[in-house]
Amino acid sequence: MTNLDISQRIRQLPGWIVLALWALVVAVPLYILVVSCFKTTAEIYGDRFGLPTNWTLDNFANAWTQAQFARYMWNSFAVTGGAVVLTLVVSAMAAFPLSRYQLGWSSPVLAFFLAGVMLPIRLASVELFSLMKTLDLLDSRLGLILVYSAIRIPFAVFILANFMRVLPRELEEAARLDGAKEWRILFRIILPTIKPAVAIVAIFTAIAVWNDFFFPLIFIFDDAYKTVPLAITTFIGQFRTDWGMVFAALAISMMPVLVMYLLLARQIREGVGATGGLK
């Protein structure tokens, strides 16, 4: 190693320390969360930072059955899955003619959709509540799926239309000459070609819906339909003294996004870069 290398390394050191400090600020709370899941409440009080002496899975078992996290996870999965599929299908259908036909009315309609990316829908929650009551959609997973899809459609149409616009014409013309219908062209030719965009829309819709708690808070009263974030807010107050179980419940509820993040970190990073934001 030359002198230049060494001096350069020393000059880079403060920067590395700053970056490492923030990495610790991110990692330590998560580390405490994870180790606490495997400790008894007495041990959590005794030693907050060390590894558990006896690794126990009781906390997970209690959270899963006694605190009914199995049920809340199922509700969250059903609502998230339903919203992702519905959003993708109807948004792809809308983006297709709007971006690829010469229609004359496509730019105003696209602009009308685009405005929805910004609209603060929470401020309409009173009227939305009345509407859901009229349609008998309170206390139902379908109600949540419809509301979430409506909120995510503008973003999805925007991204999908942007990707579809730049595809070459020849792509669909051959199929059209063979007599393929629009439906088939969209789902068999266009969508497979823009898989990255479909993935971005699916990931961001899934994260946003999985994490939301505002709409379950106002639309769901029956415990049978509660989603994970809503369950957590009521749960912490109820079981505050059982720290191990509370930590385990938090760990269980972040597991799906953790798995997704580990598998898709690169797509998510690039997606944020491509769309300028996740929220």
Add this chain to the structure above:
Amino acid sequence: MSASRLRRAPIEWQKHRAAILFVLPALLIYCLFVVYPLASSLWGSLFEWRGFRMRDFVGLDNFARLFVDPSWTKLSGAFTHNVFWFCGIMVLQNGLGLIFAYLLFLRRRGTAFLQSVFFFPAVLSPVIVGALWRLLLTPDGAVETLLHNLGLLEGRLTILGNSTWALWVLVAADAWNWMGLPVLIFTAGLRQIQPEVFEAARLDGAGNGRILWSIALPQLMPSISSLTTLTFINTFNQFDLVYVMQGVQGNPNFATDTLVTYFFRLAFGAEGAVGITDIGLALALGTLLFLLLTVVTIGLLRFFERRTVRF
């Protein structure tokens, strides 16, 4: 010629019909569950309400009531907290994020890994982040133990119950949650600047700090623009973190109350006597907030568009 026109006409109509059929489902869902409730909320703010029932047209009465006590105290308090929140995130999250992004940009190795670590909390629900920090910060919690061990604190850690500091804690937790976002956006922005620009500055003897301030920052305007707009929209919609960490009243003593928590209490009956709503007042507040968000967002986008440097 006329024959070909005759033949083309039905095909064109078919195309329009197909297009309408394809656009309709998305348009219907969007209009029914987003556009219609928003429009009827704005309209409803001009009426007197009894519970959930619309009564008489009262013009701007609801808006006038917002600016008279006891509502005015809550409204101005919440607004101040949102402004504080915005400034705090701009400095703590976006400012630090810029520094982290620049440090990552100067290095070859470990960038993708550290970006992934920094971004991870952003995929977690604010509810989980809030619950986690509330557990860590509670008296008896991990942070108290840590401060005891370091000899920085004696007795109980009561920062979440302290009306001077509680809002700072929420802003810090929010910055912890979303720090990865400015880091990703700024590193992407820095990569788009031509390397020659940096080399030229370096040859002129500019240090890293100087290059960041005078060379990189002006060229990062598109990133700064979208982050400022996002930060504004998000801070003025702040609800989840407050609800989970400090309750819907914005404890202690409304010190962490925000415009949306106040709106929620008016609309769903947690303000004053529990169960009694003031829909007229809630809709007026919602309308004002809607106007504020729209006007400021458009203003911000215009402001940055004029200031974007093009080389």
